[in-house]
Amino acid sequence: MITPRLDITGHALANASRARMLCAMMDGRAWTNKELAADAGVTPQTASAHLHHLEEAGLITQRRSGRCLYHRIAGPDVAAMLEHVARLTPLDHLIRAQRARAAGLAPLRRCYNHLAGAIAVALCDALIMKGALQRVDEGLIAQRSPLWARLGVVVPEGASPRPSLARPCLDWSERRDHIGGALGQAILEHALAEDWIQPAGSRRGLRLTAHGRNTLTTVIGCDPDGLSHA
Incomplete structure (x- = not known):
């Protein structure tokens, strides 16, 4: 029996900066490293490490155009999974800004x-x-x-x-x-x-x-x- 590696997906999602990047990419567009770094409030170097992690987990894809490397959600199945996970996230007094x-x-x-x-x-x-x-x-x-x-x-x-x-x-x-x-x-x-x-x-x-x-x-x-x- 093959056991799904839910731990890989879970680990990729278990970081606030990576979560913010994924939420940004849920608009369906492709984003550059610099844009995602600014949106998540991290340095471009840190963003690169996070994006590499998300790509290895199969959540995003990367495509180079000219001098820019673009990142986007890997597909509709990943987007549907993220949307479903979003409805399960806790909404308590600790995250009023997110609410x-x-x-x-x-x-x-x-x-x-x-x-x-x-x-x-x-x-x-x-x-x-x-x-x-x-x-x-x-x-x-x-x-x-x-x-x-x-x-x-x-x-x-x-x-x-x-x-x-x-x-x-x-x-x-x-x-x-x-x-x-x-x-x-x-x-x-x-x-x-x-x-x-x-x-x-x-x-x-x-x-x-x-x-x-x-x-x-x-x-x-x-x-x-x-x-x-x-």
């Missing part, structure tokens, strides 16, 4: 390559209620529905009946699912292109525009103003 920062990301943010936060959860619930998505066991399947055309979202080829293309991702702030996978990525890219959402505050933070709010309300029947933050 305040998390609260700022709760309404709407990027979860690697798809939308997360209370608004994303409400969107997922509304699409299920309208029949555009269907829960099957622990997965989601995109259904043939005129709602996708009304939204202008192109459902990835073969999204039904392949649940992996509309993967549920458990939201750390809401403790309910938002939409991950290829369909989640398609929704995020379309929302940005159509100016439903715009970057805000934190590098992962997003804000819903008036156009986006109107689309969610009139097309899907999703009420962003009526969201509760559990």
Whole structure:
């Protein structure tokens, strides 16, 4: 029997500076050593050691372009794992600053390559209620529905009946699912292109525009103003 080396992953995560770097890279972009060092509040030399550790653990990948070495999350599976771990982290009086920062990301943010936060959860619930998505066991399947055309979202080829293309991702702030996978990525890219959402505050933070709010309300029947933050 092969035992998973959870200790390697756990050791890579068991450092505040490395954790901050991973959180920064959860915006889906590639970052330089200097950028990650500044974000984590460490020297570039220390950042290099941490990034080497994260790469050896399989959590990030590196790519050189010109004179710069770029670092990014290794893929959607790693991003999903980090998002799930984030919801299990303790929120007590010792980390009030982190809790305040998390609260700022709760309404709407990027979860690697798809939308997360209370608004994303409400969107997922509304699409299920309208029949555009269907829960099957622990997965989601995109259904043939005129709602996708009304939204202008192109459902990835073969999204039904392949649940992996509309993967549920458990939201750390809401403790309910938002939409991950290829369909989640398609929704995020379309929302940005159509100016439903715009970057805000934190590098992962997003804000819903008036156009986006109107689309969610009139097309899907999703009420962003009526969201509760559990």
